[in-house]
Amino acid sequence: MDHLDQLEQQSVFILREAYRHFDRLCMLWSIGKDSTVLLWLARKAFLGHVPFPLVHIDTSYKLPEMIAYRDRLAMEYKLTMIVGQDAASIAAGNTFPATKDLPADDPRKLTRKQCCGLLKSGALKATLHGSGVRKRLDLATGKYEIEPDSEPYTGVIVGARADEEGSRSKERYFSPRDKNNAWDVGDQPPEFWNQFKTDFAPNTHVRIHPLLDWTELNIWEYIKREAIPTVSLYYDQGDGKRYRSLGCGPCQSPIDSTSRNVDDIIAELKSGALKNIAERGGRAQDQEGRGGLEDLRKDGYM
Amino acid sequence: MSVAGPDPKREAAESTHVESRPQMNIVIVGHVDHGKSTLVGRLLADTGSLPQGKLDKVKRECARTGKPFEYAFLLDALEDEQDQGITIDTARCFFKTAARDYIIIDAPGHIEFLKNMISGAARAEAALLMIDAKEGVRENSRRHGWILGMLGIRQVVVCVNKMDLVGYSQAAFDAIEKEYRAFLTGIGAVSPKAFVPIAAITGENLTQRSQAMGWYRGDTVLDMLDGFAKQPPKIALPLRMPVQAIYKFTEHGDDRRVIAGRIETGKVQVGDEVVFSPSNKSATIRSIEGFNAAPRASIEAGWSTGFTLSEEIYVTRGEVMSHKAHAPMVGTRFRANLIWLGRTPMTQGRDYKLKLHTSAIPVRIRKLNKVLDASRLDGELAKDHVGRHDVADVVLETAKPIAFDLSRENDGTGRFVIVDGYDVAGGGIIVESVTDEQDTLRSEARMRDFSWIPGGVTAAERAQRNGHRAALVMFLGKPQVGKHRYARALEKALFDDGKNPYLLDGTNVLLGVDHDLSAEATQDELVRRFGEVAYLILNAGAIVVSTTNAIGMADYGAVQALIGGNPSIAVEVDPTGRSTAACDLRIKGTESEAEVIAKVVTLLKQRQVFSA
Numbered sequence A: 001m002d003h004l005d006q007l008e009q010q011s012v013f014i015l016r017e018a019y020r021h022f023d024r025l026c027m028l029w030s031i032g033k034d035s036t037v038l039l040w041l042a043r044k045a046f047l048g049h050v051p052f053p054l055v056h057i058d059t060s061y062k063l064p065e066m067i068a069y070r071d072r073l074a075m076e077y078k079l080t081m082i083v084g085q086d087a088a089s090i091a092a093g094n095t096f097p098a099t100k101d102l103p104a105d106d107p108r109k110l111t112r113k114q115c116c117g118l119l120k121s122g123a124l125k126a127t128l129h130g131s132g133v134r135k136r137l138d139l140a141t142g143k144y145e146i147e148p149d150s151e152p153y154t155g156v157i158v159g160a161r162a163d164e165e166g167s168r169s170k171e172r173y174f175s176p177r178d179k180n181n182a183w184d185v186g187d188q189p190p191e192f193w194n195q196f197k198t199d200f201a202p203n204t205h206v207r208i209h210p211l212l213d214w215t216e217l218n219i220w221e222y223i224k225r226e227a228i229p230t231v232s233l234y235y236d237q238g239d240g241k242r243y244r245s246l247g248c249g250p251c252q253s254p255i256d257s258t259s260r261n262v263d264d265i266i267a268e269l270k271s272g273a274l275k276n277i278a279e280r281g282g283r284a285q286d287q288e289g290r291g292g293l294e295d296l297r298k299d300g301y302m
Numbered sequence B: 001m002s003v004a005g006p007d008p009k010r011e012a013a014e015s016t017h018v019e020s021r022p023q024m025n026i027v028i029v030g031h032v033d034h035g036k037s038t039l040v041g042r043l044l045a046d047t048g049s050l051p052q053g054k055l056d057k058v059k060r061e062c063a064r065t066g067k068p069f070e071y072a073f074l075l076d077a078l079e080d081e082q083d084q085g086i087t088i089d090t091a092r093c094f095f096k097t098a099a100r101d102y103i104i105i106d107a108p109g110h111i112e113f114l115k116n117m118i119s120g121a122a123r124a125e126a127a128l129l130m131i132d133a134k135e136g137v138r139e140n141s142r143r144h145g146w147i148l149g150m151l152g153i154r155q156v157v158v159c160v161n162k163m164d165l166v167g168y169s170q171a172a173f174d175a176i177e178k179e180y181r182a183f184l185t186g187i188g189a190v191s192p193k194a195f196v197p198i199a200a201i202t203g204e205n206l207t208q209r210s211q212a213m214g215w216y217r218g219d220t221v222l223d224m225l226d227g228f229a230k231q232p233p234k235i236a237l238p239l240r241m242p243v244q245a246i247y248k249f250t251e252h253g254d255d256r257r258v259i260a261g262r263i264e265t266g267k268v269q270v271g272d273e274v275v276f277s278p279s280n281k282s283a284t285i286r287s288i289e290g291f292n293a294a295p296r297a298s299i300e301a302g303w304s305t306g307f308t309l310s311e312e313i314y315v316t317r318g319e320v321m322s323h324k325a326h327a328p329m330v331g332t333r334f335r336a337n338l339i340w341l342g343r344t345p346m347t348q349g350r351d352y353k354l355k356l357h358t359s360a361i362p363v364r365i366r367k368l369n370k371v372l373d374a375s376r377l378d379g380e381l382a383k384d385h386v387g388r389h390d391v392a393d394v395v396l397e398t399a400k401p402i403a404f405d406l407s408r409e410n411d412g413t414g415r416f417v418i419v420d421g422y423d424v425a426g427g428g429i430i431v432e433s434v435t436d437e438q439d440t441l442r443s444e445a446r447m448r449d450f451s452w453i454p455g456g457v458t459a460a461e462r463a464q465r466n467g468h469r470a471a472l473v474m475f476l477g478k479p480q481v482g483k484h485r486y487a488r489a490l491e492k493a494l495f496d497d498g499k500n501p502y503l504l505d506g507t508n509v510l511l512g513v514d515h516d517l518s519a520e521a522t523q524d525e526l527v528r529r530f531g532e533v534a535y536l537i538l539n540a541g542a543i544v545v546s547t548t549n550a551i552g553m554a555d556y557g558a559v560q561a562l563i564g565g566n567p568s569i570a571v572e573v574d575p576t577g578r579s580t581a582a583c584d585l586r587i588k589g590t591e592s593e594a595e596v597i598a599k600v601v602t603l604l605k606q607r608q609v610f611s612a
């Protein structure tokens, strides 16, 4: 058993525990490399099946390739694909991209973080809770239809890794969130061995983190080993740039890199060339003000 | 940036072979302020594992705000922590040496955060325990030492830190080593591999030998880390696979019924006969199931896998799969060492939930042997409960028999947590099994089942034909309370509903099977024979409805021990309304037959005896 095997096996164990303990379970799928590895691990755990819905929050600013890739894999893997969106804010132009050219003192102007608060955290909260509209991919037609099920999800599987960013290193494998989706970092339950928090009060939910011990390098090594399909945005298409982390179009920028495929990325990570650049460095919202992602996470961000 | 078409990019990598570097989780523990954060920060800096400029940035920030620089600031990624000035949670840091990659879990030393320390340490393969040379051994030095032992961390190195404050004195170092070793021996904890004198702040003996302490001949901390052995999966131990779930995903034409779980120890191959405890059911491994993996004929400890069996047997989560010759213990009582973290103390007479491997079951304290303050661990506390952060030696009793091992023999099946309400409130290890009243019968039943000669028709096939599984419904209570009337009515109703019930009247067993027993025959033997007869009829696939005056509530446990994994329901008929015996349904004897039948049917459905 090598290190990748160990990581994989622990993740499979965690996924199976989650499936066992939560009737209302879903997995967040951001279309990025981590949550796609997570999806793959679910197929490992459940022998080729994915016995719970995948939830994607569509901010409407995702690059088109990501959406096409999502739907394609959803059809191929026969996923229960649920998409949520803060359609009201988007329609009202209540977003960072729609207001960024307004004068600084205009009350309608939104910061990037406020925009994330609405389009991501807010939409996620509403979709998980069921108060927001859920749309479901009809595998027969390939179209999204309104999903009648509006029960809250009580177990939410998320692809966070501890090495990605400081605040994520504080997570447990099973981290409770209260009814406002808030995370009490200072008072988390103990996690002995492989016994997780699987009992929870009504109206609370539990975030499950099967990838906590994986590093960015491990993710790419696993993508290579398992030949997992990934979005081409991760690779240099000839202009010496690639995305290291995928978010919304207006708030992310590619890094300088000539990695054209998985092998190149593995070599690049091993060489230490990216050591001094934060993985989410291209995500502009993290850079706004003190606290950054940690603030967003306490409020329910993934 | 060009955006390619909508095709998911399948990497046409030549080979899928990946050489992943070995990794080890280590935890750093010790009393607050003894220098954990400094050690971690220094290790990161000295191994070149910090992002460029990060150290300088923090130093500049300190200079700007007029605070003296601390390595702790470097680690404090969270605002909360900086505000309170203490490490709240087990932060993870990554660093690498030539030998391997490390994840350091920096566990908080503050008592308030003991649960975080435990969460961090429970994932570690090795530990560094910090003791301040000047302050010496303190409460949490001791408490953490005990916890490392309980958590099963066998590789421990003690760093005697801040040697600069004691003039790098060998005598001071030796005194601490002596005191702490004596303490650990006293509590029966593992002896540390070594003690290293260090000054974390200046890096003495961290990555380089200290000039100031020429008297020290041992390795540096970093060499010690590289010297820790990676724990190999425990393949040599007997097979243990706690059943995590039974999967049958019928979608898309999948008809596999897979027993899923992680192999904690041992190995197993296709064709092996395996048994499940506590039900004693056995079957042969037909296949090892996976996804996107090469087919395999054998599999071993460490893998989360799944099996199909030669025969469809009814087993549930919480059972442990093993080979017959080396099955786990089965019982309701064991002695354990535990630590309590709950805000509400653990008290006697209260029900908690025990989670042990994959089983979850109500549990109570049967006997509180002693309660200790984990920071002293010398005298006993005169307490009748286990308070927050106390350590206790207890006998626990589960509501039903479960499969377990002693933690020193097999820790995957020998350690547990206790859930109070919604929260994990304590955890511990099993140190000894304690006999209960049913032990003799249970092992008799086990011997019997392990040697059982199966017929040509399986239980699953019978269940298929009958439309239900076998089950026992016992009407219990004093004579003349109406047991027989209800039992007869239930048998008839089930029969009319197309089921296969059989009324086993205790009197009939007395007349025949027990005919040779003299009047003084022990109650035990009557019960044993009754149980064995019931078991035979259960094996024939029937729902056995029984009524007997020969067997009382007190004997119900014995009957259960004899009927293996078959579901059973105890209905007590008690006109007095005063009985408190454990049963599944209590009635007064005034209820209509139809009402009682409906209740029993509901219970049978809950136990998945039949669905319609």
Ligand SMILES: Nc1nc2c(ncn2[C@@H]2O[C@H](COP(=O)(O)OP(=O)(O)O)[C@@H](O)[C@H]2O)c(=O)[nH]1
Pocket: B030, B031, B032, B033, B034, B035, B036, B037, B038, B039, B070, B071, B072, B087, B109, B130, B161, B162, B163, B164, B165, B198, B199, B200, B201, B202
């Ligand atoms: N003199 C001296 N002080 C040290 C040494 N190591 C740590 N300290 C100081 O001890 C205090 C507590 O250290 P810290 O690493 O925060 O302890 P923690 O609570 O165990 O993480 C800080 O003020 C450190 O600067 C050392 O080797 N020598």
